[in-house]
Amino acid sequence: MLQRVCSKAGLDLVSRALQLYYLARSPDIPAWAKASIFAALGYLVVTPDAVPDITPVLGFVDDLAVLTSALAGLSGYVSPEIRAKVLLKLQEWFGGDVELPLENLPESKT
Numbered sequence: 479m480l481q482r483v484c485s486k487a488g489l490d491l492v493s494r495a496l497q498l499y500y501l502a503r504s505p506d507i508p509a510w511a512k513a514s515i516f517a518a519l520g521y522l523v524v525t526p527d528a529v530p531d532i533t534p535v536l537g538f539v540d541d542l543a544v545l546t547s548a549l550a551g552l553s554g555y556v557s558p559e560i561r562a563k564v565l566l567k568l569q570e571w572f573g574g575d576v577e578l579p580l581e582n583l584p585e586s587k588t
Contacts, residue, residue: 488538490542491541491545492572494542494545494549498515498519498549501560502519504555504560507552511551515552517548518545518548518549521541522541522545
C-alpha cells in the first residue's frame with residue numbers, strides 16, 4: 479500500500495516528506511523545528527485536506543505546498559547524511575535509477 483501511495487503522490491512530495499521525517503529524528507533539531515515538522519507531516523496524513531488527495535493531478539498540491547513551506551525554513555538543518563538517507567529510501571521505493579534535482583534536497587547552511 480505504501481508503494482501505491484508513494485507512486486500516486488510522486489517523487490517530489492515523497493522526497494520532501496522523507497526529508498522532514500529524517501530531520502524530526504535528528505538530535506540536532508530544536509523543539510520549535512520539530513513542532514513545525516510534525517504539523518506539516520500531520521497535514522500530509524490527515525484525511526480532510528484543502529484539496530482531496532483523490533482529485534487527479536491537484537490532489538497532492540496542497541500537501542506539497544505545506545511540506546515545501548516547512549522545509550524552506552529548515553533547509554539549513556538538512557545534512558549530507560539526511561540527503562543520503564532520503565536518496566537511499568527513494569531508490570528503494572521508486573527504483574535504483576532515481577536521481578534528484580539539486581533544488582529538491584537543499585544544501586545545509588552549517
